[in-house]
Amino acid sequence: MARYGMLINTKKCVGCYACRIACQMKNHLEPTEAFIRYEERETGEYPSVYSEIIPLQCQHCEDAPCAAVCPTHATYITDSGVVLVDENKCIGCKYCMAACPYGARIVREETGVVEKCRFCWEDGKPGDPPACVGTCISGARVFGDLDDPASEVSKAIAEYNAQPIAGDLTKSKIFYVR
């Protein structure tokens, strides 16, 4: 069984926000709703100062705090490690939003259901590739099977020594190059 994950290379990211737009289109979100958000900050010390843009979305954690607190089991983890929301079970209590350390969840205006990035999951499998990966103009995003050492994403993670955004906090499966 595959174990899906992603690499995001912030050094390649130019901050064009195309991934967010592609995600909104793919998932039929309102213009005010987004599964991807950005943390922007300055790093380094004068005179070597950089502007860093960190795209954030559901990190598809193995120790997913959202799934742990969800009282209705609407949030669940597939065998392939993708964290999903069953919109027919969600009551919109927002407990998962409070528990998520990455602020990755939103309430859908139309339904009141809490949703988030699902790696463009459809018909029992993730997008090939997910919309954000397919649209990225600079190749900053790589998607694939983390358990397959020959996969593009595994090789990229090894090459760049990419790390989860918050260490081993939640065993997340999006790896960042910063």
Next chain:
Amino acid sequence: MIWGPMIAWYLFLAGASAGAFLTAAFVEAKYPDSNKMRIAGRIIAPVFVGIGLLMLMLDAEAGLMNPLRFFYLISNPGSVMTLGVYFICIYMPVALVVALLEILKKKVPKWLTWIGIVFAFAVAAYTGFLLGVVKTFPLWNNAILPILFVVSALSAGLAATSLVGLVTDREKFEHMWLVKKSHVILSAVELVILFTMLVIVHTGSSAGAATVDSLIAGQYALPFWAGIILLGLVAPFLIEGYPVFITKRVETSTTSLVLSVIGESGVLIGGFLLRLLVVLAALPLVFV
């Protein structure tokens, strides 16, 4: 900010309901002839938690639009929210039956009162644990918050019941030294617990420090100092504490009645504001 005033109302009403149930049980045991206080507590209990649950459902929009989904709430015992649902599933019917028996002037069996007592404590405590297990927010994620919520719940339930006792049966109420003493002590204890929590949250993390700063000297300073500290804790402590511990005499004057009403109402307002500010002011840890 994820939750708002609706959730604060629920946390307050569920706590106050539990406190009122416990007050009624206490009054029944210690002052068997004080009917009005006991009846008041037993009726307030189901009414408050009922209104609170309504607030919860209004806030959970996806469930409100598809009410059958609320049945899924029992499916994850690992979630504190599901545990709370279990507690309420027992507490709510018990509180209702107790109120009904009281209204029908029938005797409430002791065992039923005891089940109610256990689950009233469970309900009051779970409202604190609900927030307490959320690691993202330092103001919530500490061991003191559930204790603070329990003490505040007892205090609010006592105040709501006392308010009715004060207006309908003042003669008897003024002689209930144990009730009055407990009330004063609860206010003092709550003040100490609140202080302890804020010190520890402030020291623990920068998000915690920013949260506490917003409460004591930032955008929430006015409701915090005027509402929670002065009106909700210090004023009731002084108003009730003076006759109980200093003059030690039964008050009969109208001035003292008015003061007592202010004190009890203050506890209720402070109790609600405590929940509201805990919900609103909490800032998340930033992991990025």
